[in-house]
Amino acid sequence: MAxxxxxxxxxxxxxxxxxxxxxxxxxxxxxxxxxxxxxxxNSGYYILTNYRQRLKTDIEYGENGTGVECRRTYITHGIVWxxxxxxxxxxxxxAVNTTISxxxxxxxxDVLSGGLIAAKPIWTATVxxxxxxxxxxxxxxxxxxxxxxxxxxxxx
Numbered sequence: 001m002a003x004x005x006x007x008x009x010x011x012x013x014x015x016x017x018x019x020x021x022x023x024x025x026x027x028x029x030x031x032x033x034x035x036x037x038x039x040x041x042n043s044g045y046y047i048l049t050n051y052r053q054r055l056k057t058d059i060e061y062g063e064n065g066t067g068v069e070c071r072r073t074y075i076t077h078g079i080v081w082x083x084x085x086x087x088x089x090x091x092x093x094x095a096v097n098t099t100i101s102x103x104x105x106x107x108x109x110d111v112l113s114g115g116l117i118a119a120k121p122i123w124t125a126t127v128x129x130x131x132x133x134x135x136x137x138x139x140x141x142x143x144x145x146x147x148x149x150x151x152x153x154x155x156x
Contacts, residue, residue: 024048046085056080078149087140094127123148
């Protein structure tokens with residue numbers, strides 16, 4: 001008779017409610033209404049495929065007399081968004097140095113005050129790059145890079 005294999009753990013103990021933000025719903029409508037990424041009115045809609053946010057930081061390492069790094073200083077001076085959409089020829093993409101508004105998905109939002117995305121802070125950001133990518137048998141893609149510099153653009 002073969003030895004019986006122990007049953008693996010099938011779950012984890014948790015308390016409260018765990019909510020996961022799924023997909024890009026609500027992050028951008030691109031139709032000029034308040035709280036969307038593009039503030040200027042356009043005819044048509046972009047299909048948002050990727051929304052990435054990161055802090056704009058520089059790291060400074062200090063060395064002691066022997067060359068060993070003995071300190072690390074982070075300088076956080078803004079936020080950067082990479083917004084990827086399927087291109088739409090009926091829309092005029094935002095030009096470099098124009099203003100858009102972006103949800104701060106790094107910040108915790110209050111789920112009870114209107115949903116996950118609606119509760120997030122919205123920042124005014126400046127478009128610093130607009131790139132276009134094409135490939136065979138795929139829709140054209142546009143990537144917008146926008147940033148909010150703490151000492152230049154920040155509303156905080």
